[in-house]
Amino acid sequence: xxxxxxxxxxxxxxxxxxxxxxxxxxxxxxxxxxxxxxxxxxxxxxxxxxxxxxxxxxxxxxxxxxxxxxxxxxxxxxxxxxxxxxxxxxxxxxxxxxxxxxxxxxxxxxxxxxxxxxxxxxxxxxxxxxxxxxxxxxxxxxxxxxxxxxxxxxxxxxxxxxxxxxxxxxxxxxxxxxxxxxxxxxxx
Amino acid sequence: xxxxxxxxxxxxxxxxxxxxxxxxxxxxxxxxxxxxxxxxxxxxxxxxxxxxxxxxxxxxxxxxxxxxxxxxxxxxxxxxxxxxxxxxxxxxxxxxxxxxxxxxxxxxxxxxxxxxxxxxxxxxxxxxxxxxxxxxxxxxxxxxxxxxxxxxxxxxxxxxxxxxxxxxxxxxxxxxxxxxxxxxxxxx
Amino acid sequence: xxxxxxxxxxxxxxxxxxxxxxxxxxxxxxxxxxxxxxxxxxxxxxxxxxxxxxxxxxxxxxxxxxxxxxxxxxxxxxxxxxxxxxxxxxxxxxxxxxxxxxxxxxxxxxxxxxxxxxxxxxxxxxxxxxxxxxxxxxxxxxxxxxxxxxxxxxxxxxxxxxxxxxxxxxxxxxxxxxxxxxxxxxxx
Amino acid sequence: xxxxxxxxxxxxxxxxxxxxxxxxxxxxxxxxxxxxxxxxxxxxxxxxxxxxxxxxxxxxxxxxxxxxxxxxxxxxxxxxxxxxxxxxxxxxxxxxxxxxxxxxxxxxxxxxxxxxxxxxxxxxxxxxxxxxxxxxxxxxxxxxxxxxxxxxxxxxxxxxxxxxxxxxxxxxxxxxxxxxxxxxxxxx
DNA sequence: TATGAATGAGTGTTCATTCAT
DNA sequence: AATGAATGAACACTCATTCAT
Numbered sequence: 001x002x003x004x005x006x007x008x009x010x011x012x013x014x015x016x017x018x019x020x021x022x023x024x025x026x027x028x029x030x031x032x033x034x035x036x037x038x039x040x041x042x043x044x045x046x047x048x049x050x051x052x053x054x055x056x057x058x059x060x061x062x063x064x065x066x067x068x069x070x071x072x073x074x075x076x077x078x079x080x081x082x083x084x085x086x087x088x089x090x091x092x093x094x095x096x097x098x099x100x101x102x103x104x105x106x107x108x109x110x111x112x113x114x115x116x117x118x119x120x121x122x123x124x125x126x127x128x129x130x131x132x133x134x135x136x137x138x139x140x141x142x143x144x145x146x147x148x149x150x151x152x153x154x155x156x157x158x159x160x161x162x163x164x165x166x167x168x169x170x171x172x173x174x175x176x177x178x179x180x181x182x183x184x185x186x187x188x
Numbered sequence: 189x190x191x192x193x194x195x196x197x198x199x200x201x202x203x204x205x206x207x208x209x210x211x212x213x214x215x216x217x218x219x220x221x222x223x224x225x226x227x228x229x230x231x232x233x234x235x236x237x238x239x240x241x242x243x244x245x246x247x248x249x250x251x252x253x254x255x256x257x258x259x260x261x262x263x264x265x266x267x268x269x270x271x272x273x274x275x276x277x278x279x280x281x282x283x284x285x286x287x288x289x290x291x292x293x294x295x296x297x298x299x300x301x302x303x304x305x306x307x308x309x310x311x312x313x314x315x316x317x318x319x320x321x322x323x324x325x326x327x328x329x330x331x332x333x334x335x336x337x338x339x340x341x342x343x344x345x346x347x348x349x350x351x352x353x354x355x356x357x358x359x360x361x362x363x364x365x366x367x368x369x370x371x372x373x374x375x376x
Numbered sequence: 377x378x379x380x381x382x383x384x385x386x387x388x389x390x391x392x393x394x395x396x397x398x399x400x401x402x403x404x405x406x407x408x409x410x411x412x413x414x415x416x417x418x419x420x421x422x423x424x425x426x427x428x429x430x431x432x433x434x435x436x437x438x439x440x441x442x443x444x445x446x447x448x449x450x451x452x453x454x455x456x457x458x459x460x461x462x463x464x465x466x467x468x469x470x471x472x473x474x475x476x477x478x479x480x481x482x483x484x485x486x487x488x489x490x491x492x493x494x495x496x497x498x499x500x501x502x503x504x505x506x507x508x509x510x511x512x513x514x515x516x517x518x519x520x521x522x523x524x525x526x527x528x529x530x531x532x533x534x535x536x537x538x539x540x541x542x543x544x545x546x547x548x549x550x551x552x553x554x555x556x557x558x559x560x561x562x563x564x
Numbered sequence: 565x566x567x568x569x570x571x572x573x574x575x576x577x578x579x580x581x582x583x584x585x586x587x588x589x590x591x592x593x594x595x596x597x598x599x600x601x602x603x604x605x606x607x608x609x610x611x612x613x614x615x616x617x618x619x620x621x622x623x624x625x626x627x628x629x630x631x632x633x634x635x636x637x638x639x640x641x642x643x644x645x646x647x648x649x650x651x652x653x654x655x656x657x658x659x660x661x662x663x664x665x666x667x668x669x670x671x672x673x674x675x676x677x678x679x680x681x682x683x684x685x686x687x688x689x690x691x692x693x694x695x696x697x698x699x700x701x702x703x704x705x706x707x708x709x710x711x712x713x714x715x716x717x718x719x720x721x722x723x724x725x726x727x728x729x730x731x732x733x734x735x736x737x738x739x740x741x742x743x744x745x746x747x748x749x750x751x752x
Numbered sequence: 753t754a755t756g757a758a759t760g761a762g763t764g765t766t767c768a769t770t771c772a773t
Numbered sequence: 774a775a776t777g778a779a780t781g782a783a784c785a786c787t788c789a790t791t792c793a794t
Contacts, residue, residue, distance in 0.1 A: 001778090019207045023764060024781095033780045035766080044764065073374075119353055129373075138373045145356060145364045146373060148348050149341035156340025157333060165307055166332050176333045184371035185317075185326045185334060186261075211789060212756090221755045223791085232789065395583045399768060400777090409776045411770085420768065449750075495729055505749075514749045520730050521721060521740045522749060528720025529713035536712050541683055544709060552709045560748035561693075561702045561710060562637075565757090587785060588760095597759045602786065759791080763784100770780075 002040045005030045010051045014092040018048055052114065055093045059086050060121055067125075072132030077178055079125060080154065084170050087158050098159055122147050146181075153177055190228045193218045198239045202280040206236055240302065243281045247274050248309055255313075260320030265366055267313060268342065272358050275346050286347055310335050334369075341365055378416045381406045386427045390468040394424055428490065431469045435462050436497055443501075448508030453554055455501060456530065460546050463534050474535055498523050522557075529553055566604045569594045574615045578656040582612055616678065619657045623650050624685055631689075636696030641742055643689060644718065648734050651722050662723055686711050710745075717741055 008030035012021045023044050027034045041047040066082040067075040087094040125147045132138035138146075157173050160166040168176070196218035200209045211232050215222045229235040254270045255263040275282040313335045320326035326334075345361050348354040356364070384406035388397045399420050403410045417423040442458045443451040463470040501523045508514035514522075533549050536542040544552070572594035576585045587608050591598045605611040630646040631639040651658040689711045696702035702710075721737050724730040732740070 034764090035780055036778080038765065039778070115351065115353075122348075122353065132373075139367075141367065141373060142354075142356060142360070142364055144348075144354050145345060145361070146368065148344045148354065149365060149368055152340040152342070152344025153337035154340070155344070156336045160310075160332075160336050163303065165303075165310065166330075166336065168330060168333060172330070173333070176330055177337060179327075179329065180334065180337055180372065181368065182372045182374050184369060185320075185329060186370050222789090223755050224753085226790070227754080410768090411776050412774085414769070415774075491727065491729075498724075498729065508749075515743075517743065517749060518730075518732060518736070518740055520724075521732060521737070522744065524720045524724050524730065525717035525741060525744055528716040528718070528723075530716070531720070532712045532716025533709060536686075536708075539679065541679075541686065542706075542708050542712065544706060548706070549709070552706055553713060555703075555705065556710065556713055556745065556748065558748045558750050560744065560746045561696075561705060562746050598786080599759055599788080600757080603757070608785065755794085762787090766783090773776085
């Protein structure tokens, strides 16, 4: 039941955004009554937070599992691949995500506490770069800056692809990004 | 008058977001009456759109002027520098921008028509890459993909810097990004 | 079972009033499920009515028994004493009663039909006065007016005492009221 | 405008009670929109409080003015007369009053702060009794108890009269109450 | 032209009541 | 009989927009 509501909420929030989603629309989409939603969530806001956090934890888990034990170069690749694949599978959520990470839309954003999640998540990823630097594989660049560059690039590429601004297959997205990150765009 | 309203709107929208901004708050901030706002704008939404479009055109103009006549490598650098500087000067708007580009929040987003702007803007920038490829300076990568990577990376770096996730000076942001884009992160 | 529900309802209604009492709170207080309450009562309103009527009948029975066979002067005293004692013992209900008698709070008050009860109750009490007049003990005053004066005075005194507006022991309440009713406040 | 709303609120609240009165009904009765009510009052509750307090202050003012400078016996008479006359003129409000004084119906009753008003009001009236005792006109009875007896009796008599439980003219109400209070019911 | 009081449609949330188990 | 999860009608309050002055 809670499952059904969460799923429906994800769909409707994704399509319409937080403010244009009405609670009764989620209820309809979930095939339950409005009152039932309030059995599981204290407010629309709390439901929204749950939608986002559930998915982000899923993504984080997948990424962490994928990079575990890998050498830096390989880890960076699977990180990129995992994110692309995740959002390929989760188009709905991706749109929501684009609205939220780095751009909280709702009041009391502190209740969502996404900043904290994002901080932790990028910290874990930064370890890849730190490891690569230590091992002499990567240049001595600011680790978190590298991660922010990659994740920003990823978001933008995926968004453009979803919106039809660019005509690239997921595999091309991965390859292009990995190529640039690893070796840059200069021919020499 | 319209100027004052636009300025006030930018401030309030930036601070609170579209839905948490009340029209009377903009009126107060601008020192005019609510009715006066409606002399210049048909709706809150239209005012919002004007705020965004005005600034984006400003950015576009600055970028276009900066890259004009430059060789590809230099053009890419000044593009990055111009964007960083622009958003340094326009913190307010940057927050708004983060909420909007790639994540339209308002209903009838087609009325904002940011997609069209973004399409055109990235097209112009893609020319830099195309030019570089033609001249044998850049690898044969998907031009728009490269631009999307750079602009996504930029947004993320600036956002993290604004939010305090990362401690980097604007100059470091530029340098790191240029380094990675041009030469990648591998040491060899 | 019905007993337990009635008792719990009395407590919760007394504490919170009709509208601020939720049916599930009564269920909790009674240690039964909401559904069970609806086995015994068709609605919250009916339960409320039962709480009030049960107690009022109890009061009526006590008063009637106390005054039976007494001479008018004595009957008036024991009436006052019985009421004071009853509400001393039933603080909870007294608060409820203050909300209801003479001030029906719920819709369809005719369903509660307290007016009818009150009419009957005051009629019985008026007999004391009529009897006293007939026997030449009391002045020729409007019997029901006298009863209304006494019962209104009683309610007010008890209420003020419960609320702490006045610092009088139950015995003082009885004595003062009896003194005034019987002999007035003038010294002569 | 505020005047119109207050008047309409008094009528609707009186007829239906707090909880059964809908804000839109008050708006209709006042011939304004719902929004307009909220220009003058922050909430339904605040409007309710204003209705009650406005009238009670009016009553208090009339009573205070009427008893000023009078000798105790006369003061007591005009107090009773003033209250009866006031509620004769304010049938609507009287019903509301019966619901509230001594029986607060709304949540956060402290916001209404009627207790404080009632305390102050009865204090002023008690002065009449104290004065009479000092002058040797009244017996040495608890002054506030006497006032509570009189005001409770008054409320009950008026209520019964309004509800048709008793058939007494206002003048009879005054006379009967004054007679009993001053000289009691015993013939001797 | 500028004002800001008035409007009223729109919506998150509550809770008495029902009914499948 | 007893349960308590599910229902959905109801309502206070907000705020973008209008328009008389």
